Amino acid sequence: AQTVTQSQPEMSVQEAETVTLSCTYDTSENNYYLFWYKQPPSRQMILVIRQEAYKQQNATENRFSVNFQKAAKSFSLKISDSQLGDTAMYFCAFMMSGNQFYFGTGTSLTVIP
Amino acid sequence: GAGVSQSPSNKVTEKGKDVELRCDPISGHTALYWYRQSLGQGLEFLIYFQGNSAPDKSGLPSDRFSAERTGGSVSTLTIQRTQQEDSAVYLCASSPIGRIQETQYFGPGTRLLVL
Numbered sequence: 001a002q003t004v005t006q007s008q009p010e011m012s013v014q015e016a017e018t019v020t021l022s023c024t025y026d027t028s029e030n031n032y033y034l035f036w037y038k039q040p041p042s043r044q045m046i047l048v049i050r051q052e053a054y055k056q057q058n059a060t061e062n063r064f065s066v067n068f069q070k071a072a073k074s075f076s077l078k079i080s081d082s083q084l085g086d087t088a089m090y091f092c093a094f095m096m097s098g099n100q101f102y103f104g105t106g107t108s109l110t111v112i113p
Numbered sequence: 114g115a116g117v118s119q120s121p122s123n124k125v126t127e128k129g130k131d132v133e134l135r136c137d138p139i140s141g142h143t144a145l146y147w148y149r150q151s152l153g154q155g156l157e158f159l160i161y162f163q164g165n166s167a168p169d170k171s172g173l174p175s176d177r178f179s180a181e182r183t184g185g186s187v188s189t190l191t192i193q194r195t196q197q198e199d200s201a202v203y204l205c206a207s208s209p210i211g212r213i214q215e216t217q218y219f220g221p222g223t224r225l226l227v228l
Binding site: 105 | 218219221
């Protein structure tokens with residue numbers, strides 16, 4: 001069975017600082033995708049970053065980057081230069097071929113001014 | 114079961130037909146959400162139910178989409194006159210209270226394919 005674990009229910013960071021959100025997953029599949037989603041108070045889920053399992057290079061999107069460790073089945077999200085607008089719930093998600101999604105329970109991030 | 118369940122897990126339909134997707138939230142959870150995940154896209158919020166309050170329908174893409182939640186528990190998402198662009202995975206989530214910072218527990222999704 002596929003599972004996604006986010007072990008940090010809540011985190012906080014000072015504005016302009018860097019924070020890392022952890023995610024681990026368990027699967028026997030070899031080809032899959034990993035995502036981080038952000039859910040601000042608007043409730044709209046926003047895709048932050050995506051990583052294909054076959055790519056060794058870590059994905060980067062502006063201030064957001066991941067540390068993908070396939071052997072360890074770890075997929076952490078690093079947010080640099082945190083901004084107030086980064087306050088949200090962050091979900092790690094795993095997708096196999098066929099579009100079946102598995103989500104973690106989320107990490108509530110608060111950016112403190 | 115202990116988690117959010119959705120049925121069917123897969124649905125193939127012909128363009129123009131109506132479909133109903135079902136969500137059984139975790140018992141006792143007052144908030145229920147529907148999302149849509151199209152191929153290569155992020156999750157798209159569709160509708161939100163919280164207790165007996167009027168649902169937030171602001172994410173429904175057209176009047177072909179509707180949802181109801183009976184008895185504050187089971188929810189059904191109905192798509193009328195389906196179009197090919199409706200093909201996606203439809204995800205349901207529930208949470209105990211409904212504050213945005215509350216953990217949402219997602220179901221496995223229903224994969225809809227409109228031919």
